[in-house]
């Protein structure tokens with residue numbers, strides 16, 4: 001039965017399935033498993049990025065005979081594709097991209113007549129593509145970036161070329177197969193017959209003669225037509241415009257928060273706020289999925305923060321291949337709907353290379369969601385302190401966090417915050433910390449979650465993190481100078497490699513600014529630096545300068561702290 005099938009899988013692969021509570025009488029509550037509510041049969045198995053490795057054994061997924069969706073994307077599964085899937089004749093979506101599957105694509109897939117989506121890209125599959133001519137419902141297909149060869153079966157010619165790229169395939173939609181290959185490995189059965197030299201010569205001569213005839217006919221026709229037309233008269237009257245000139249949108253060089261007595265509309269900053277039909281999902285740009293698709297998505301929890309829980313959702317949209325988005329479920333929202341929309345929309349339209357754009361939001365009675373693109377490297381916090389947040393940054397060696405990388409991150413974060421502050425004197429971030437500094441592949445930093453502090457109840461635990469300026473702990477009031485303090489703590493964290501904690505929250509914790517200050521006073525400054533940084537030569541002076549900047553940002557009195565413009569300028573001088 002289904003339970004045995006899943007246990008077989010679990011015993012053969014390493015990864016998330018270990019978390020399945022094998023004493024449960026039914027697997028319906030297991031992570032990634034969805035059952036039909038009435039029959040109790042397993043209809044979906046979704047374990048994307050679940051760190052699965054090993055081979056899928058026989059009598060496992062192939063025995064889930066009511067399976068409609070099988071998604072094991074982005075794992076490290078190896079061996080051949082499950083060959084017994086032909087018994088899953090209810091299967092509609094088979095999503096196995098981003099693994100290490102090898103061997104041929106089984107021709108038995110042709111039995112799965114309900115199959116709508118087949119994604120096998122980014123594996124090590126070999127051989128030719130079988131002739132999948134028995135899949136009338138197939139709408140999406142991707143086998144790109146494997147080691148496949150031969151010609152593309154004609155039944156698949158209508159899929160875009162990027163469904164096939166990164167292989168040695170030929171034929172529509174890719175360039176035609178070379179005649180010598182005769183579409184070797186092809187499956188249409190009409191290839192491989194070579195033309196004789198005489199026949200080729202005949203075809204070439206015939207084509208050339210045909211072309212000449214067409215040109216001659218066109219030329220004669222044109223001469224007859226031009227001799228019959230009267231000489232042209234010059235019309236001196238002004239011509240009415242054919243159509244009104246297109247409206248040119250002038251974009252404001254500097255965005256302003258909507259509702260902040262500016263009268264500026266969202267479009268003034270070049271980002272259009274789009275209401276997603278009737279479903280209530282409001283996006284800042286194009287969105288390739290609907291709220292319904294988002295709610296159906298499988299999700300993995302990334303963490304529980306001050307403002308809510310963050311998930312990574314895998315959306316199977318009708319338009320795109322599977323889309324990864326990060327969804328923040330806000331808790332303790334303390335503003336009404338109008339205020340919420342105004343504030344999120346005014347944050348959502350901001351564009352800066354060091355700000356993490358809000359992708360979309362949803363306001364409902366039960367749920368308030370913010371959506372972001374998924375950043376492949378996760379956050380600075382997970383990079384520095386090894387917290388598991390994304391599959392990509394796991395296992396990054398701290399030694400790889402060179403001075404160059406740390407200073408690039410410091411500079412990017414400083415620029416993002418400086419930009420936020422430039423919008424207006426009352427605009428501040430309110431929750432700067434290393435888990436809100438997200439990183440893209442090139443270690444460029446993006447400051448995330450700006451504007452959220454103003455949406456949630458201020459007496460939350462926000463005040464208890466190690467980045468909070470002393471005046472925020474006392475008054476709960478966020479300000480630009482409090483952001484400077486938090487940024488200073490962030491600089492100290494980058495330099496020391498230590499995570500700051502608040503004394504009240506954790507008695508063992510490190511009050512970074514105080515600790516650094518006392519070490520400097522005792523002439524032990526060299527001991528504060530992350531040993532990994534000290535190992536690299538010739539950077540002591542810059543490290544000391546940045547440490548000095550960090551301590552001046554974290555002075556107790558807000559007025560003694562530099563402005564963010566000044567901080568950013570200094571970081572640029574030291575690290576740029």
Ligand SMILES: Nc1ncnc2c1ncn2[C@@H]1O[C@H](COP(=O)(O)OP(=O)(O)OP(=O)(O)O)[C@@H](O)[C@H]1O
Pocket residue numbers: 302303304305306307308309310326372373374375376377378379381382389390431435436438448449
């Ligand atoms: N857009 C994203 N892409 C990739 N990873 C993300 C993204 N947003 C958040 N994360 C990761 O998810 C983890 C949890 O995020 P979350 O925002 O809930 O934590 P937090 O910053 O501690 O909370 P809060 O901001 O509410 O105080 C972060 O450590 C970060 O690594």
